[in-house]
Amino acid sequence: MAFDPFAVLPSFADQYRAAHDGRDPYSDAWPWAEAVVRWHQDQDPPVLADRGFLLRDDPQARDHLVAAVAESLRIAMGWTGAAIGDLDLDRLGSELSTWIEDDDGHGVVFTPGGTGWPAPTGPYADRWHALMDLIDSDPEQWARVRRSIYRAFAGLLGHACHSPHRAEGSYSTVLDYRLRRAPGRRGDYRSLAEVAPSLGMSPVPVRDPHWYQGYGLVTSAEAS
Template sequence: MAFDPYAVLPDFADAYRAAHDGSDPYSDAWPWAEAVVRWHQDQDPPVLADRGFLFADDPQARDHLVAAVAESLRIAMGWTGDAIGDLDLDRLGSELRSWSEDEGEDGARLTPGGTGWPAPTGPYADRWHALMRLIGSDPEQWARVRRSVYRAFTSLLWHARTESHLAEGFYSRVQDYRLRQAPGRRGDYRSLAEVAPSLGMSPVPVRDPRWYQGYGLVTVAEAS
């Protein structure tokens, strides 16, 4: 059977709900998105000079940003098959832009709520729909939200690379294990789990807790 990229997200959402007692991946991503945006609001000055929070004084725009971060997490989990803690911070910065601008063989883009880009279910579905309405009603605001998502994850990536919270001898042990288990992955890969203590999130669902041996402040749990 030929690979169908437009079946990736629907198939993932169905499988996720089946494995998590009916909970939707977007709903489970929402607390993480809130934590990411809250962390950025607390950074004064911003972690990176040109990576500030664009909508700090606009509650509705803040809701759009949280919704966009949650959707980035959902898309990344669906496309990679990773648990939320294992998601690559570098990739997360551009996930929503890439997904919304991707074109099929017929040149058509995915439509939010359509077959290949299903709407989430659960308590935050209305926030998702409000965000997606921006695509047609306010393209400039939609572009600003996507830029803010990029800035959010770029700042977290910088934070992960510079924060001194690693146990002694961490890098050599974990890098050796990671490269043996997943030789195709980049050596400088930084995951969402690595900034979880700064976000106040615990425990962190990951595929393999040994991926984080040596992180004294990260509490991980094997994902179902």
């Protein structure tokens, strides 16, 4: 059967709801997005207008940023098949802007809410629609959101590279597993799970808990 890019996200959303008691993946991404934005505010407050929103003074702007981070997580889960904890921090900073401003990387352009890019359901769907309305109506504000997404995930990536939650002396075991013994995939990268304790998030949904041995995480294994 030929690959259909317009079926990827809808199929993922259906399968996710079926496996998670009817919850939409965007609903499950929302607490993570809140945590990411909160961490970003605490670590690197964007105090200049051209660096991002004045988040502390503008609750609506903050809502747009949380909505955008949640959508970045949902899209990345859908297209990689990864659990939320396994998402690559290096990719997340540009995930949504790639979809909005260009295409999916396969030469296909999607319309938010249209075929191939379904609107989420659940308690935060209105925030998603408000974000998409902002993108259409206020390119300047969307540019600030986009910069803030990038800065938030770039900050987390830098934090993860210092391995703040990995036990001292454990990396040789971690690396051996990731590069040689992990079933189904090989490699090493910085994931959202590795900074979950800094975000205050637990348990962490991951595909393979052994990938994080030595990190002191409370994980919940997701089906492949």
